Amino acid sequence: xxxxxxxxxxxxxxxxxxxxxxxxxxxxxxxxxxxxxxxxxxxxxxxxxxxxxxxxxxxxxxxxxxxxxxxxxxxxxxxxxxxxxxxxxxxxxxxxxxxxxxxxxxxxxxxxxxxx
Amino acid sequence: xxxxxxxxxxxxxxxxxxxxxxxxxxxxxxxxxxxxxxxxxxxxxxxxxxxxxxxxxxxxxxxxxxxxxxxxxxxxxxxxxxxxxxxxxxxxxxxxxxxxxxxxxxxxxxxxx
Numbered sequence: 001x002x003x004x005x006x007x008x009x010x011x012x013x014x015x016x017x018x019x020x021x022x023x024x025x026x027x028x029x030x031x032x033x034x035x036x037x038x039x040x041x042x043x044x045x046x047x048x049x050x051x052x053x054x055x056x057x058x059x060x061x062x063x064x065x066x067x068x069x070x071x072x073x074x075x076x077x078x079x080x081x082x083x084x085x086x087x088x089x090x091x092x093x094x095x096x097x098x099x100x101x102x103x104x105x106x107x108x109x110x111x112x113x114x115x116x
Numbered sequence: 117x118x119x120x121x122x123x124x125x126x127x128x129x130x131x132x133x134x135x136x137x138x139x140x141x142x143x144x145x146x147x148x149x150x151x152x153x154x155x156x157x158x159x160x161x162x163x164x165x166x167x168x169x170x171x172x173x174x175x176x177x178x179x180x181x182x183x184x185x186x187x188x189x190x191x192x193x194x195x196x197x198x199x200x201x202x203x204x205x206x207x208x209x210x211x212x213x214x215x216x217x218x219x220x221x222x223x224x225x226x227x228x229x
Contacts, residue, residue, distance in 0.1 A: 004159075031215055040124050042205050042219030043160070050215070058216065090159050096215040103215060104150060107159035 002026055004108035006091050012114045013081045021076040021111050023091030031096040032074035033058075033105060034066060036087040043090060049074055050096065081115045088112050124203060126224045135193040137223045139206035144187060146208040150217065151180060151191045155202045163191070163204075193225075201227045 007022045025032065030051050035043040035058075045058030049068040063085060065077045074093075078085060092105040129135045141149065147168035152160035166173045166180045166189075173180050179192040189206050203224050207217040 040222075042207075042221050043217075044219070045216060048216065059218075092159075094215055104162050104165055105215070105217060106162065107152075109159050110157075 004091055004093055004106055006089075006108040006111050008111060009109070010112045012116065013078075014116050015082060017081050018077065018079050019081065019113075020078075021089055021091075021113075022073070023075065023108060024073045025091075025093040025106075025108075026072065027093060027095075027106065028071070029093035029095050029106075030071070031094045031103075031105075032068065033092040033094075034064070034074070034076045035090045035092065036060065036085075037090060037110075038087050046076065046089075078113075081113075083115045086113060086115045124222050124224045126226060128226045128228060129196050131196060131198060131227055131229050133196055135191075135196045135200070135225060135227075137191045137193075137204050137225065139189040139191075139220050139223075141187050141189055141206065141208045141220070142218070143208060143210050144184075145210050148209040149180070149182060149189050150207045150209075151178075151189075152205045152207065152219075153200075153202045154205065154222070160205060196225075196227050198227045198229055201225055 004025045033048040034046040037043045044060050047066040049055045052071045067075045089111045091108045094103040094105045096103040150165040151163040154160045164175045177194045181190045203222045205222045206220045
């Protein structure tokens with residue numbers, strides 16, 4: 001049981017390039033999330049998916065798109081990377097069967113992204 | 117540029133002592149709180165949670181205290197060990213925000229052997 005896995009671990013991009021960050025969970029969780037973490041700060045929610053087929057914006061969605069491919073996988077895409085998107089990106093999942101329920105979120109190891 | 121987030125509050129304790137990490141949360145409507153531990157280069161790891169109908173919850177070597185009157189949360193670690201060295205984050209969930217969490221800025225715990 002690997003929990004939440006993310007690929008790649010590291011990536012360097014040039015301004016304007018695009019890339020997709022992959023996330024998968026094997027806990028049969030309903031909800032999945034993408035966060036970014038800037039140096040010395042807490043996590044900020046980019047997008048989340050309460051269930052397969054649904055996605056919603058979080059606190060900082062600009063410059064990103066997401067796809068909930070199936071129950072296991074939730075990807076984050078940067079269409080045109082900017083230096084301000086240099087950050088560490090974390091994916092998380094939770095059982096949360098509905099929008100009103102509250103369940104612990106479990107995090108992946110992160111993807112470190114540098115945009116030059 | 118803004119540097120307020122670059123310098124985490126740091127708590128330095130001696131191995132074996134008890135540690136208390138504090139968090140002031142922002143929304144009086146929050147009703148679910150989680151403490152996470154983050155080691156260098158890793159993702160946040162769940163430690164303990166508490167719902168607003170409780171004021172104390174205990175786990176293995178950890179206790180979370182919730183004071184809703186002053187919107188304050190604390191994490192107590194008993195007999196702190198070198199392996200407890202990490203950054204600790206509190207997170208809150210508003211009662212009308214589904215399962216969306218809002219994270220605090222974090223506190224770095226350093227354990228001296």
